[in-house]
Amino acid sequence: MEVIGYARVSSVGQSLDVQLEKLAKAGCTRVYKEKRSGRQAETRPELQSALGYVREGDVLVVSRLDRVARSVLDLAKIADLLNKKGVSLRVLDQGLDTSTSEGKLMFNLLGAFAEFEADIRAERQRDGIALAQQKGIKFGRKKALTEAQEMRIRKMRAEDGFSVEQLAERFSISRSSVYRALQADGVAA
Structure with missing residues (x-):
């Protein structure tokens, strides 16, 4: 079992020091760190490296939940990946730990909320597109020629x-x- 840390700040001017100190105290033997926007997990190479590195029995540690995911949907995807790999997630500031029954329950609830959120968002998007089309708004790329x-x-x-x-x-x-x-x-x- 290895304890892997992940730290992220949104911009180059911000410091990772506080997070790195917390991760060191949590016993992380390896820490992935980056200074990037957290909007999408796919666009963060160090997070992807950490997710690719962890193996069954490992623990991925972050200081706060928003360091690893900025949306419930992203969090659910990451939690699902970790679950499939047999890796626990520990969030220090929120006291979440998926190696416990309570932590697993919390992540299952978050997954249910993420699915509900995605369904609601898709429904609103369909309604918005239909309304826009009724108003004559065209979608897609603008034609290259008149x-x-x-x-x-x-x-x-x-x-x-x-x-x-x-x-x-x-x-x-x-x-x-x-x-x-x-x-x-x-x-x-």
Whole structure:
């Protein structure tokens, strides 16, 4: 069994000292640390390294819950991964420890809340998209060309014999955008 620590602050100007001191007192033999935003676990390489390193029987220790996850959903994902690997999570400031029955209960509750939160968020998102579409709002990337530019491309191709590469360079667009403009009116590429 190994006790692994993880410390994080959001910006370069902040200090990890307080967290590192707590992790040392908790008996961490290895500490992963980083100065990055905590919005998504996937974008934090040191957290990913710590999660990849821990093995069955190990304990991952953090000073506060928000150091490892900024959302309940992220926390549930991390807790699930640790559970599958047989690794306990200990949160020093909140007194949570998934090696205890109470700690497991707390994380199961957090997992249920995370699922509920995700369902509610998805429902609100669907409602918002439907309302926006009713109001005529278009989703997706903005077209590279206006209708007038597409007509000009078709004319230059048909009447002046411009190649696809020449049109792409002239309009500063990709070849696929040229092909789409040509297909819009049924003109052969």
